[in-house]
Amino acid sequence: MNYRAVRAIYLFEMARTWRTLLQSIVSPVVSTSLYFVVFGAAIGSRISQVEGVSYGTFIVPGLIMLSVLTQSIANASFGIYFPKFTGTIYEILSAPISYVEIVLGYVGAAATKSIILGLIILATAGLFVPLHIHHPVWMLTFLVLTAVTFSLFGFVIGIWADGFEKLQMIPMLVVTPLTFLGGSFYSIDMLPPTWRTVALLNPVVYLISGFRWSFYEIADVSVSVSVGMTVAFLAICLAVIWWIFRTGYRLKN
Amino acid sequence: MTIGQHLPENYHLRARFETIFLQPIAAEQGHSYFQAPLLSAQKGAGSGDSLPHPHRPPMSSIISVANLSKTYGSGFKALKNINLDIKRGEIFALLGPNGAGKTTLISIVCGIANPSEGKVLVGGQDIQTSYRKARSLIGLVPQELHTDAFESVWATVSFSRGLFGKPKNPAHIEKVLKDLSLWDKKDNKIITLSGGMKRRVMIAKALSHEPQILFLDEPTAGVDVELRKGMWEVVRGLQQSGVTIILTTHYIEEAEEMADRIGVINKGEIVLVEDKATLMQKLGKKRLTLHLQGKVTSLPESLSQYRLDLCDNGATLVYDYDTKGERTGITSLLSDLRNAGIRFNDLDTTQSSLEDIFVDLVRAS
Ligand SMILES: Nc1ncnc2c1ncn2[C@@H]1O[C@H](COP(=O)(O)OP(=O)(O)O)[C@@H](O)[C@H]1O
Ligand SMILES: [Mg+2]
Numbered sequence: 001m002n003y004r005a006v007r008a009i010y011l012f013e014m015a016r017t018w019r020t021l022l023q024s025i026v027s028p029v030v031s032t033s034l035y036f037v038v039f040g041a042a043i044g045s046r047i048s049q050v051e052g053v054s055y056g057t058f059i060v061p062g063l064i065m066l067s068v069l070t071q072s073i074a075n076a077s078f079g080i081y082f083p084k085f086t087g088t089i090y091e092i093l094s095a096p097i098s099y100v101e102i103v104l105g106y107v108g109a110a111a112t113k114s115i116i117l118g119l120i121i122l123a124t125a126g127l128f129v130p131l132h133i134h135h136p137v138w139m140l141t142f143l144v145l146t147a148v149t150f151s152l153f154g155f156v157i158g159i160w161a162d163g164f165e166k167l168q169m170i171p172m173l174v175v176t177p178l179t180f181l182g183g184s185f186y187s188i189d190m191l192p193p194t195w196r197t198v199a200l201l202n203p204v205v206y207l208i209s210g211f212r213w214s215f216y217e218i219a220d221v222s223v224s225v226s227v228g229m230t231v232a233f234l235a236i237c238l239a240v241i242w243w244i245f246r247t248g249y250r251l252k253n
Numbered sequence: 254m255t256i257g258q259h260l261p262e263n264y265h266l267r268a269r270f271e272t273i274f275l276q277p278i279a280a281e282q283g284h285s286y287f288q289a290p291l292l293s294a295q296k297g298a299g300s301g302d303s304l305p306h307p308h309r310p311p312m313s314s315i316i317s318v319a320n321l322s323k324t325y326g327s328g329f330k331a332l333k334n335i336n337l338d339i340k341r342g343e344i345f346a347l348l349g350p351n352g353a354g355k356t357t358l359i360s361i362v363c364g365i366a367n368p369s370e371g372k373v374l375v376g377g378q379d380i381q382t383s384y385r386k387a388r389s390l391i392g393l394v395p396q397e398l399h400t401d402a403f404e405s406v407w408a409t410v411s412f413s414r415g416l417f418g419k420p421k422n423p424a425h426i427e428k429v430l431k432d433l434s435l436w437d438k439k440d441n442k443i444i445t446l447s448g449g450m451k452r453r454v455m456i457a458k459a460l461s462h463e464p465q466i467l468f469l470d471e472p473t474a475g476v477d478v479e480l481r482k483g484m485w486e487v488v489r490g491l492q493q494s495g496v497t498i499i500l501t502t503h504y505i506e507e508a509e510e511m512a513d514r515i516g517v518i519n520k521g522e523i524v525l526v527e528d529k530a531t532l533m534q535k536l537g538k539k540r541l542t543l544h545l546q547g548k549v550t551s552l553p554e555s556l557s558q559y560r561l562d563l564c565d566n567g568a569t570l571v572y573d574y575d576t577k578g579e580r581t582g583i584t585s586l587l588s589d590l591r592n593a594g595i596r597f598n599d600l601d602t603t604q605s606s607l608e609d610i611f612v613d614l615v616r617a618s
Contacts, residue, residue: 008415
């Protein structure tokens with residue numbers, strides 16, 4: 001194992017984060033605060049309670065997931081897309097490092113960044129609504145699992161994308177709608193039965209449900225199903241990445 | 254001989270263009286970019302740094318390419334059954350027109366492209382099964398300027414060392430940067446550097462992990478003449494410290510100036526590999542130039558067997574001949590000229606350059 005290479009890539013990527021600190025951290029915090037103002041305060045004041053917690057409190061896990069998901073994908077896809085775009089990928093490809101090490105470096109950094117972000121949003125939310133977390137260990141587990149899984153997913157997108165439009169496309173057209181429809185702002189029990197069945201096809205539902213359970217012990221689906229679905233998606237991403245490196249898809253001619 | 258009309262890429266014209274027009278860039282800097290360097294001795298390098306190259310112990314091959322072919326996804330066959338050995342410690346120039354497959358060959362050896370067929374050994378290690386060992390021996394400076402933008406010079410060069418799994422060694426990085434006259438730029442962001450400096454940053458990155466082999470893919474393309482000379486000094490310094498250097502170029506003068514051996518590649522095939530000196534000797538032609546008394550508009554039929562060229566509006570007559578041929582034909586040419594009544598004031602002969610040899614080879618293949 002070439003640990004020094006993993007470290008080099010990881011630190012390089014983290015350095016990029018610190019350089020763009022404002023954009024990386026401040027903007028998600030601001031937009032999350034806006035969600036609280038709009039959904040929590042304005043709309044929430046007219047909704048009494050959802051399954052025993054105030055609406056503002058209810059949406060916290062969903063909001064964190066929303067940011068962690070989108071930021072994981074954005075960070076990881078950009079992290080690997082950019083060297084492809086500038087051509088500096090030549091150095092990664094010609095270095096004595098394995099695929100596993102490349103993925104560890106890039107995905108590790110992207111996931112670290114979105115975990116930090118998730119925790120910052122959690123702290124921000126604490127300023128608006130009272131929070132207490134029933135299962136902190138599970139909360140962290142879901143957070144890490146989601147960050148890693150979607151960073152892997154972002155890595156795949158970054159390799160697949162051959163233009164900036166494609167880089168934006170999947171997050172915008174697929175991930176954001178799925179997240180909004182995935183129960184960030186409501187419990188899918190609130191939906192009519194048919195729509196509830198449709199919603200269960202959305203993988204994000206399982207993530208948010210599990211994550212919310214770790215906070216309040218309320219869940220749309222059982223926790224084990226949530227964990228199972230997340231791990232399944234993680235496995236799919238790993239398989240795709242394994243295939244990418246085995247074939248050199250969009251990396252090597 | 255009509256050099257210039259058959260050139261595959263007008264490469265010598267370009268070389269001249271750049272020589273003439275890009276000079277102000279060097280002048281503006283007011284000093285030589287490169288201090289004649291002796292980059293730090295590389296471990297595992299051949300013994301006797303001070304020995305001039307030809308007196309080294311017999312050189313074993315450090316890179317061995319066997320039956321290598323490359324077909325791109327588009328179906329284009331960029332390399333056709335390449336066989337090539339690079340000797341330890343030499344400067345090898347891979348010479349060929351644009352599109353010949355030079356970059357493709359380098360990319361495969363360095364792990365950037367996958368071979369379609371064949372085998373490559375680097376330091377005895379298979380580039381596919383022992384890629385870690387093979388790649389750690391290699392430093393690559395690609396053809397295009399691919400650099401980060403917002404990192405500092407120091408950070409990007411240190412990053413490269415880490416990527417190759419080497420422990421931190423600020424002293425080495427400092428030496429490399431100083432040898433490449435980049436030391437005073439070490440804290441500058443790469444984006445603020447000139448093109449020539451960026452290229453040197455790429456060389457510094459390639460040297461950061463103390464490679465035994467250095468690939469320079471068209472190191473001086475688009476580089477002004479002073480910078481080019483500086484680059485050659487760097488390369489020689491590296492060779493003296495034991496590094497094997499493979500450079501590609503389509504500037505003949507570069508191969509002629511630098512290389513110990515030259516390989517000519519054209520349309521994906523190695524046309525020839527030869528010691529430079531042997532190549533010059535073996536394929537060298539001489540040119541006899543006759544400065545005529547008065548102008549001649551056309552040549553009589555009796556001289557048609559000599560394939561003469563009338564130049565300067567009929568003021569000079571040019572005859573190319575093979576020095577290794579049994580008969581040069583000069584004696585009979587001169588007597589036939591006298592019989593035809595063509596007189597001359599003066600004559601001179603010149604050895605043809607590598608450039609001429611190259612044009613002949615490429616035209617023949
Ligand atoms: N990725 C690619 N896909 C298809 N053809 C390519 C690719 N890269 C290079 N080629 C073709 O392969 C040939 C050799 O290219 P290259 O190795 O870059 O030549 P050189 O470096 O000698 O100029 C060229 O005809 C080029 O168009
Ligand atoms: Mg090339």
